Amino acid sequence: MSQSFSTDVLIVGAGIAGLWLNARLRRLGFATALLDSAAIGSGQSGKSQGIIHGGTKYALQGVLTPSAQAIAAMPGRFRAALAGEGELDLRDVRVLSQAHYLWSPGSLAGNLTSFFASRAMRSRIAAVTGEALPPALQNPAFAGKVYRLDELVLDVLSLLSCLTRLSGDSLLSAQDIQPLTDENGEPCGLQLDGQALHARCIVLCAGAGNQALLERFALTQPAQQSRPLHMVLVKSAQLSPLYAHCLGAGSKPRLTITSHPLADGQWLWYLGGELAEANGVARDQAAQIHAARQELTRLLPWLNWSDAQFACLRVSRAEPAQSGLLRPDNAFLATQGRLLVGWPTKLALAPDFADRVLKHLKQMQITPSAHNPLPPLPKPPLAPPFWHGLLS
Template sequence: MNHSPLKPDILIFGGGIAGLWLINRLNAAGYQCLLLETDTLGGDQTLASQGIIHGGLKYALSGNLSSESESIATMPDRWRAAMAGDDPVDLRQLQVLSDTQHMWSSGSVASRMTNFFASKMLRGRIEKLKRDHFPSALADKAFKGNVYKLDDLVINTESLIDALAAPVRERLLAFDMGRDTLEWGEKGLNAVTVNGQRIEPALTILSAGNGNPALLDGAHQAHLLPEEHSQLRPLKMLLVKHDLGHRLYAHCVGTSNKPVLTVTTHDCPDGKVVWYLGGDLAERGVERSDQEQLAAGRAEIKQLFPWLDFSQAEFAVLNVTRAEPKQQALVKPDNAYAHRDHNLIVAWPTKLTLAPDLGDRVMALVEESGLEPGAPLTVPAELEQAPMGVPYWHRCF
């Protein structure tokens, strides 16, 4: 390729929720951006997430809805604004799986929850349901607990990737680690060469999730972002494919301050559905082998839903690695995180739901850098586009 260098205002690494949200947000502000992805768009963490846009109410289980939860509390409304076309990031094409989420408990926990959820703090954000409004999976007479409705959304993550990719599709480029090169300078990334095409950005954003550690190594060698490190937190999620018809979007609450189980429901191409299981089951599962986790999941489901017959269901394990900023005293897990050093920004949403918060933080850093939107950019047709990711449940059974 013999083109003269491309000079975008901003180059973004990572085609998951962070990078895709940021390119849309910056594009709406007039900045000329390119995004580089080493694998598939959304294919690592985003399409492996449960798609829950929550306002922090599950943290209330510990009685901890403090000021640090304010940014997360506003997130469902921010996503709804984007879905209505009232946000710089346009999500009018986003498919919602459920407008609400449920929380259920049984036995002695149920009475404790009744008192807690009646507290002033939560009034208006959570509602106790009468039995005839229970989700179908919990409607059996054998179920003796309480069910509450939360105002949290659950979205289809595949349609999220589609909606975010569509307006900027020709700017989402494939990056080959074996072929392409990075050239660091004292103020940031001087250039990247992609399939022979030199790209010289004014500003670079590292928002590659699990790819950030390697990118930060390069930055550290150039004496940039020396204090910034990432941590990876593994999860062992479980998938249960069945044709029982029940669509459940809910947290099961036990005696601890974490949901015992978080269930979301997703469609398979063959018409069956998958219950995607997270929560404490997925966190504790990291210490188990896949076989042990499958056994633990079967036992959990049998105990929680004794009236449902999962004997014909198929089970699968999905190992997911969440990427976050290394937790320092000042970093709260219910905020997004972004930091700038010269012409380099490192960013993590920390949770899918916090993508709008990340957009605000990065936008403020870009404006603070003094960068003005530049001339329109034409992307050479020879540059290969990053492929779209595919949800795990489309290919694992």
């Protein structure tokens, strides 16, 4: 008969949600196992822009939306962890920028006027000019207005790598994942490549994979939604780092630019925002690159875009279903006895997601128990950077 294994909490999905939760639980003394069927960070997390939003982007309508309120505490929690003084020790994580910028090309646009109508927002941002401008905008031809937001941008690969180290020996890789149920038909663990792992609590945080996992437990709720994006990557020797939301006429950024250091010393710009949303999703790769080139030429005409290398990346945000595909406000967790399922909905909200799981463990009176050996399964590898294979 094959050996049976057990743990306190079995987490499925080694994206930011699973990794953060796992590290917190281990620090609190829980026995955990963190399972992934692919590479760590190979879902949305490794393809995210790494901005630790404090909610400012969500206040462009001039009011502090619930989104903006819930997320406001996150930059502080990340900063404490990065200093080694928070809930986790993230001192090894590379901070790409201490600030993100709001950039209004031309004169002060209408949306910024309403934005400044919010007193709470005014206190969070400061105008910058001259040498305080991000280097890419320091050009005599630049005529816009720029505001500094107190929002970090992290090197996500180093974040995932640090959290992987904090996972110790709890990481497991398996392809064939089947539910285990007790005599009452309640979920009590998973069969991983033929090996039974029982758990007092199972957390499904497998991003886009949650729905298929729920189906294996014969569950249809909570429903999942998918919001596709068509991101653009640009590489050129002339690029210097820029982390900014460029504002358009609407309440969403026209372009969100983050910059990522490449092994050859050059910078990669990763373009999201409106460019990557609905119209961008409908464009094929050639049309999307053409649209990105036009947008960059309009906004930063002093840079030479003719020798830049472009590539595209399609990726979807997996979230709990909202009416009208609206953006969810908070980390989301649904509980069905000892089976928990959720989505952080943002990288920045991973601490909030872990809080919600911890609250439920407390309600279920699950406290740390003895650490038993886990099934002898391989450890999943760390995914390569998202630009791997897309740019030379």
